[in-house]
Amino acid sequence: MFRDYDSVSRGFILACRPNILKLRLAGGIFQLKPDPTPHDIAEAHVNPTAPLLIVDVDEVLALFMRGFERFVAPYGYEMRITRFALFQNIYRLADGEVMDLDLGRELFNRFFEEEVAHIEATPGACAALGGLAGRASIVVLTNAPGHCREPRARWLARNGFPYPLVINSGPKGPAVAALAARTRAPVAFVDDLLSNLESVAADAPDVRRFQHVADARLRPFAPGDPERHHRVDDWPALAEAIRLSLGLPPE
Numbered sequence: 638m639f640r641d642y643d644s645v646s647r648g649f650i651l652a653c654r655p656n657i658l659k660l661r662l663a664g665g666i667f668q669l670k671p672d673p674t675p676h677d678i679a680e681a682h683v684n685p686t687a688p689l690l691i692v693d694v695d696e697v698l699a700l701f702m703r704g705f706e707r708f709v710a711p712y713g714y715e716m717r718i719t720r721f722a723l724f725q726n727i728y729r730l731a732d733g734e735v736m737d738l739d740l741g742r743e744l745f746n747r748f749f750e751e752e753v754a755h756i757e758a759t760p761g762a763c764a765a766l767g768g769l770a771g772r773a774s775i776v777v778l779t780n781a782p783g784h785c786r787e788p789r790a791r792w793l794a795r796n797g798f799p800y801p802l803v804i805n806s807g808p809k810g811p812a813v814a815a816l817a818a819r820t821r822a823p824v825a826f827v828d829d830l831l832s833n834l835e836s837v838a839a840d841a842p843d844v845r846r847f848q849h850v851a852d853a854r855l856r857p858f859a860p861g862d863p864e865r866h867h868r869v870d871d872w873p874a875l876a877e878a879i880r881l882s883l884g885l886p887p888e
């Protein structure tokens with residue numbers, strides 16, 4: 638997801654150019670449980686002879702931005718997306734001021750405790766993964782606060798994503814490399830964040846990389862590098878690109 642959100646898990650830090658907000662967010666403000674990724678990776682089922690797709694949740698499978706937008710509305714805030722950020726796009730209706738950082742952090746944590754199980758799935762994502770699932774392993778790799786593991790798992794199951802869940806903290810390259818090592822077949826990775834795509838390029842250069850930004854309002858502002866990481870914001874088209882990259886025949 639966008640960079641502010643990323644910093645929540647300490648490492649989602651900062652895709653391109655860090656700013657004061659992100660550096661402050663990155664400073665351990667959100668206390669996370671110990672990184673469970675190694676256990677998650679060991680537990681995730683990966684067919685050693687089948688292609689593997691590793692896919693992010695927020696702004697890929699799930700419309701996080703819209704969910705958070707709804708969540709803050711009763712507090713008197715509205716979202717006006719003019720940049721690739723979170724709190725900096727949220728304004729107080731009473732006076733038009735940008736959301737206070739401390740309040741933003743509080744609401745963000747509350748959102749993950751109370752509301753994350755209710756966000757909408759990205760249109761087309763369920764069908765797209767379902768079409769690939771019979772021929773490829775699929776693993777969901779999300780940077781999210783550790784305390785939202787159960788609600789996130791429930792959300793995935795309820796929205797038609799019955800795939801292993803890996804909760805990550807920080808850049809995703811190491812986790813993707815570890816998962817990719819579990820199969821001899823091609824591997825693809827989808828994320829909205831340039832920082833994660835770059836991390837995967839560095840740590841697992843053979844993995845095919847795709848950028849997908851689910852919220853149409855964010856797309857114009859999302860940092861990308863389409864020559865290095867294929868950018869596809871439409872799930873049916875993305876599924877076809879993934880299928881080709883994994884060397885799978887048409888259905």
Ligand SMILES: [Mg+2]
Pocket residue numbers: 638639693694695696697828829830
């Ligand atoms: Mg994301």
